[in-house]
Amino acid sequence: MVRADIVKLYRPVHTWIGITCGFALFIAFYAGALTMFQEPIARWAAPPAVGVAAVPLDDAPRLLELVAAAHPEAREEGITLHLRGHENEPARVTWKEDAPHQEGQPHEHVHWWATLKPDGTLLAKQEEPSELAEFINAIHMRAGLPRPWGSYFMGVVSLLYGVTLIAGVIVLLPSLTKDFLALRVGHNLKRMWLDAHNVVGITALPFHLVIAVTATAWGFGGPLWSAQESVIFGGKQKIVMKRDAERWRAPKPTGEAGVMMPPAQLLQRLHAQVPDFEPKVMIFRNFGDKAAAVKFVGAERGYVGDTSFGGVMLSAVTGDLVNDRARASRQDPDRRASTTIFALHTGEYGGITITWAYFFLGFSGAWLFYSGNLLWIETRRKKAREGGEVEQSRSTRLLGSATVGVCLGCVAGISLTIVSAKWLHGRVADLNHWHELIYYMVFLGSVAWAFAWGAARSAVHLLWLCAAATMAIPLTTLAALLFPALGMWAYGSAATIGVDAIAFVGALCFAWMAVATMRRIRNGPTDSIWSIRKAAAATPPREPIAVPAE
């Protein structure tokens, strides 16, 4: 049994880490839940490529030959042949080339796609794809902060998040058998919120532990790597790692020309040799060379970790197996463990069921931090009242405003930046830059608004903003259908309609929350930060309820 003094010791650990890290964790979990549908969002946001005809797989050999002849750089970099025909990969073939490099700047790539014109000649174009989905992932990974400091920041947050999980369990253990799953709905709102917080936290504990460990490892990825290099391997890590890189490397080009096997036939050879592998794309290296290789990227059914790291490499000339040590069933035990914990974070297993489960787990995580902050505020209020004080303390009000502004600002910012993918396409030069601008403007504006109006009022305003911004996602698609002159698009695939449908339901949820919050700020206890009736209460306020934005 856990001693009472230990529980008393760990309660402040749990609360204070929760209060200080809750904001960043909310953003990470909310954006992370959305990244479960990163691919549908990318498909929803991808503009229809002008002039791209669907090239049948049987015509792919000709397309590949033309690309390899006209763009020799692509042969080395790798030519990607898309097998699924998703909206965000409309061209059969894409590749990257090095962008003109400036001294002191990181290397960057430009993206190309290619297709066959009706007369059978090559149409190749350089065009930057929408990075909206990647941007949402960047918000998830670094809370919207620039790298590398955003990563280190999230590393610290994740480390403390792991500590607060341990502390939370220790605090809950003595009363676990009594309180667990006891959701006491009733007059004692705080009791009900605490019960709900505990149930959600304990039932999702394995998920949270995995997230905390992996996020700490990734947030501190660079520094930990350097620390391993100097402390564990004494500068010898590079030598050891060199062997690792060899697993991925394609055979060196011989310089002799070779006859390439057609992609359709290569796919048959793959299915014959590795039956359970489901490829998404084929990447050709050194196309046209006798030692050309093709890497199939995809998932192996029945294994945790359908990540893009897995793959099978065949010779593009003979179709014989070159290397399949990267696929799940052939990985060494440590790699398997590593891929497993990676996929337990990203939910890459178990198909669509797990994707949905992670989607809701992500939201439940975001809700944990939101509810945790509110619990703390309400507890402070109770303590303050016992001390004969009716006014909320300044710090409580500020925390309330920050909670509302950061959380709802993130929600509204992401929704609006998704919407802008269709409205701004073709109207601005650098849409990917605009995605960032819009998110940050909405986010910072919401935070300022929350401080200007106080938690109670701004929560209602901002929840309506969230509802409107999220509802704008399906409405935009509807507008694209009804008014083709707007130059927007609407796809008919289940994935993209799913984005609209989820956004529609999400918007209704936000609207419901706005209504509920409105009721609460009108009728709730007056000394709560969730009340606007304070001015009308017994004592006139000594200072303004709202804190100026400055």
Add this chain to the structure above:
Amino acid sequence: MAGDIRPDWWSKASAGAILGLGLALSLVGLYAYLGPGGIDAPTGRYSLMRHLEAFVWIAVFGFCFLFRSGRAAWAWLGAANLIAFAALFACRFYFFA
């Protein structure tokens, strides 16, 4: 044995954060040298190591408040670090000499 546990937030937290990281690196380093297959094990090990380090770090940091005082935390964790690092450097010397 149930003596009073002093809070000592800052000294315990700093011990957990700093010595927890040290313990994580040294113990996982020992795994790299002495785990199955040793230093020549398939290189999947190096992508697993960071996760193991994060796990040990979080565990030490999370439970370090159980020490009776900040001083005890620094003493015990410091001693554990010394032993683990001594073993690690012995391995390093032995395998890479």
